[in-house]
Amino acid sequence: MILIHIHKYKVMDRLIALEILLKYKQEKSYLNLTINSYFQKYELSRSQKDFITRVVYGTVQNQIYLEYVLKPHLKTRVKSYEKMLLLMSLYQHLMMDAIPDYAIINEAVNLAKKKKGIRTSQFINAVLKQAFLTEPSLEELSKEERLSIETSHPLWMVKMLCKQYGYSTTQKICQANNEPPLKCARVNTLLTSQDELLKDELWQKGKLAKDALYYQGGNIAYTKEFQEGLVTIQDESSQLVAPYLSPKPGDYVLDMCAAPGSKTTHLAALMHNQGKIDAYDLYEHKIPLIQQQLTRLQVSIVDVKAYDSTKLIELYPPLTFDKILLDAPCSGLGVLARKPEIKYHESNAMDEIIQIQQKLLENAYPLLKNGGNIVYSTCTINKKENEKQIQAFIKRHPDMKVIKEQTILSFEYHSDGFYMCLLEKE
Numbered sequence: 001m002i003l004i005h006i007h008k009y010k011v012m013d014r015l016i017a018l019e020i021l022l023k024y025k026q027e028k029s030y031l032n033l034t035i036n037s038y039f040q041k042y043e044l045s046r047s048q049k050d051f052i053t054r055v056v057y058g059t060v061q062n063q064i065y066l067e068y069v070l071k072p073h074l075k076t077r078v079k080s081y082e083k084m085l086l087l088m089s090l091y092q093h094l095m096m097d098a099i100p101d102y103a104i105i106n107e108a109v110n111l112a113k114k115k116k117g118i119r120t121s122q123f124i125n126a127v128l129k130q131a132f133l134t135e136p137s138l139e140e141l142s143k144e145e146r147l148s149i150e151t152s153h154p155l156w157m158v159k160m161l162c163k164q165y166g167y168s169t170t171q172k173i174c175q176a177n178n179e180p181p182l183k184c185a186r187v188n189t190l191l192t193s194q195d196e197l198l199k200d201e202l203w204q205k206g207k208l209a210k211d212a213l214y215y216q217g218g219n220i221a222y223t224k225e226f227q228e229g230l231v232t233i234q235d236e237s238s239q240l241v242a243p244y245l246s247p248k249p250g251d252y253v254l255d256m257c258a259a260p261g262s263k264t265t266h267l268a269a270l271m272h273n274q275g276k277i278d279a280y281d282l283y284e285h286k287i288p289l290i291q292q293q294l295t296r297l298q299v300s301i302v303d304v305k306a307y308d309s310t311k312l313i314e315l316y317p318p319l320t321f322d323k324i325l326l327d328a329p330c331s332g333l334g335v336l337a338r339k340p341e342i343k344y345h346e347s348n349a350m351d352e353i354i355q356i357q358q359k360l361l362e363n364a365y366p367l368l369k370n371g372g373n374i375v376y377s378t379c380t381i382n383k384k385e386n387e388k389q390i391q392a393f394i395k396r397h398p399d400m401k402v403i404k405e406q407t408i409l410s411f412e413y414h415s416d417g418f419y420m421c422l423l424e425k426e
């Protein structure tokens with residue numbers, strides 16, 4: 001653990017924020033994991049952690065807009081270090097009211113001088129002074145281009161969403177994606193009740209899911225309720241998925257894509273911890289994450305293994321399961337408020353994912369008993385991975401029918417965007 005002296009706070013906070021941003025850029029790492037690894041390395045106060053988190057997330061969340069503002073002030077290509085330092089300084093200038101401009105410029109110049117020398121620091125100083133004085137114009141742009149830049153969503157994504165949902169819904173989605181997400185937990189009904197937890201006013205009743213609670217304090221993972229297994233962290237939209245399958249005590253259930261186990265443990269709670277759940281995830285390293293949840297929440301009916309669920313038909317005879325949950329890997333376009341870095345993934349990554357989703361569905365079908373149910377869900381709002389994927393599936397299998405389906409958009413309940421569909425086999 002590295003200790004930091006008080007007078008170095010400001011420069012140190014920005015240095016850490018910059019290092020996290022550079023690591024994210026160079027290694028394409030997940031922001032939350034990278035931030036956590038830095039918070040474990042350094043001893044930081046709550047306010048330092050809040051500042052670093054805000055600058056890192058804010059810079060990534062608004063990257064397209066910040067680059068647009070910066071562009072007229074850069075005559076040549078700049079290296080990653082300089083570019084990131086400029087973007088994060090610009091973010092503080094445009095979106096963090098409390099910090100005076102001279103302080104932002106001073107800190108940026110100091111960082112540049114230490115790492116790259118006097119010439120770079122002079123360059124940073126000149127570009128920031130110019131950029132802070134000018135107001136960018138979006139007048140000449142089309143409606144879609146303007147939305148893309150104002151809300152920092154790639155143009156291909158804005159166009160795709162406009163085609164699927166229309167402009168005004170897309171605008172609401174993009175704006176909601178830039179708002180801080182609510183802190184939400186699910187009550188573990190195996191150990192306690194919502195009424196019991198609501199006695200503490202830091203917990204408040206959710207709006208959308210039956211067992212949901214919002215938390216008004218800091219990190220839910222540090223609460224006594226979390227550590228005792230009375231609650232688990234899960235967004236409200238995601239909490240609708242397991243009840244969609246209506247699992248009953250005694251059912252034999254397959255959970256095809258289970259890590260980190262939020263829905264597996266929810267299924268078990270709805271089954272009163274009676275019956276059997278076979279849970280799989282492709283990645284060996286994710287299996288302990290599921291096991292930790294099972295232990296903490298005192299769930300004992302789940303058998304977890306690492307396996308490729310596009311080959312599950314090789315493991316079981318046909319017609320094995322009463323119910324199947326396929327919470328499929330997806331483009332993640334419903335969770336951009338939590339994971340803004342997903343916005344910048346290549347658009348063609350979706351084509352590959354659509355093929356995998358299809359293979360997973362093809363493995364679910366023969367393993368389901370006649371009269372049994374499948375819930376297919378994703379945390380994306382891309383219709384090609386949702387409604388269209390299911391339409392193609394039931395065309396291939398006319399004995400499957402859609403009982404109900406639902407899409408939740410992020411602005412409706414200030415929760416994750418989600419799709420879920422309940423299917424039944426004749």
Ligand SMILES: C[S@@+](CC[C@H](N)C(=O)[O-])C[C@H]1O[C@@H](n2cnc3c(N)ncnc32)[C@H](O)[C@@H]1O
Nearest residue numbers: 257258259260261262263281282308309327329
């Ligand atoms: C949306 S996440 C599942 C979230 C989980 N159901 C929950 O509620 O905590 C999708 C998961 O699918 C897994 N996955 C991707 N491809 C897979 C495959 N071929 N077989 C099994 N799991 C896969 C990923 O590792 C990821 O953990």
